[in-house]
Amino acid sequence: MQVNFFTKGADCLVAKISGELDHHAAEKIRNETDTRIIRGRVRNLIFDFTDLNFMDSSGIGVVIGRYKLIRSCGGNIAIVTGNAGVNKLLTMSGIPGIIKIYPSLLDVPDVI
Amino acid sequence: MNCLTNVKNTNELRAEFMSKSENESFARMIVAAFVAPLDPTIEELSDIRTAVSEAVTNSIVHGYSEKKGCIYLECYSRDDEITIVVKDYGKGIADVAKAREPMFTTNPDMERSGMGFTVMETFMDSVDVESIVGVGTKVMMKRRIGKNRF
Numbered sequence: 001m002q003v004n005f006f007t008k009g010a011d012c013l014v015a016k017i018s019g020e021l022d023h024h025a026a027e028k029i030r031n032e033t034d035t036r037i038i039r040g041r042v043r044n045l046i047f048d049f050t051d052l053n054f055m056d057s058s059g060i061g062v063v064i065g066r067y068k069l070i071r072s073c074g075g076n077i078a079i080v081t082g083n084a085g086v087n088k089l090l091t092m093s094g095i096p097g098i099i100k101i102y103p104s105l106l107d108v109p110d111v112i
Numbered sequence: 113m114n115c116l117t118n119v120k121n122t123n124e125l126r127a128e129f130m131s132k133s134e135n136e137s138f139a140r141m142i143v144a145a146f147v148a149p150l151d152p153t154i155e156e157l158s159d160i161r162t163a164v165s166e167a168v169t170n171s172i173v174h175g176y177s178e179k180k181g182c183i184y185l186e187c188y189s190r191d192d193e194i195t196i197v198v199k200d201y202g203k204g205i206a207d208v209a210k211a212r213e214p215m216f217t218t219n220p221d222m223e224r225s226g227m228g229f230t231v232m233e234t235f236m237d238s239v240d241v242e243s244i245v246g247v248g249t250k251v252m253m254k255r256r257i258g259k260n261r262f
């Protein structure tokens with residue numbers, strides 16, 4: 001698992017996660033993302049799962065945890081994914097009901 | 113090996129490994145390799161890997177929590193059906209029915225989503241859980257490969 005960060009626009013942090021997101025990888029993603037949210041002037045967060053080829057329910061925990069943090073600061077969160085397995089898990093967990101999912105980073109509007 | 117008849121269409125595998133989170137991906141790899149000869153679709157393979165990941169993570173996080181113990185993974189195939197057993201000798205589950213409820217978690221602070229058993233039940237044909245407090249937990253999951261094929 002690898003996580004890379006970059007910013008999009010003025011205050012949107014993109015966390016691009018590649019490889020596999022399981023319980024083993026979750027802690028690193030959680031710590032590194034939260035450090036950047038708290039330290040930087042981040043309002044919105046995009047999880048870019050384009051290069052993610054596996055996720056289990058530990059990933060759902062990571063997404064919901066960041067959702068609560070970002071929402072408590074008045075921001076919003078979006079997910080980018082094209083992987084069928086990742087999509088299936090997000091859908092069965094009810095994530096699309098609270099977080100918008102886009103097929104590509106290009107499709108995410110400036111205001112999320 | 114207990115299957116003397118029809119040996120051609122059966123297979124068995126047993127593995128044991130330490131309850132370290134690094135071994136979650138190892139368990140997924142073992143199961144993927146075991147299932148491969150049955151020619152699963154990408155979706156079937158993904159479902160099975162996810163279910164195994166959930167069961168092994170449960171053993172690491174709940175069964176053994178801070179302690180290190182041994183996790184036993186058994187795979188069986190008979191014709192087009194695979195059976196996967198994940199077993200730990202950890203602390204056990206007091207109320208299995210409660211543990212299987214969606215969103216139930218004993219560790220909300222650790223950001224466990226409480227979806228582990230729900231994922232296993234959704235992605236496999238059947239999931240059986242046997243657990244005794246102070247003794248351990250055994251999860252047995254079955255999935256038929258190619259049931260959507262004509």
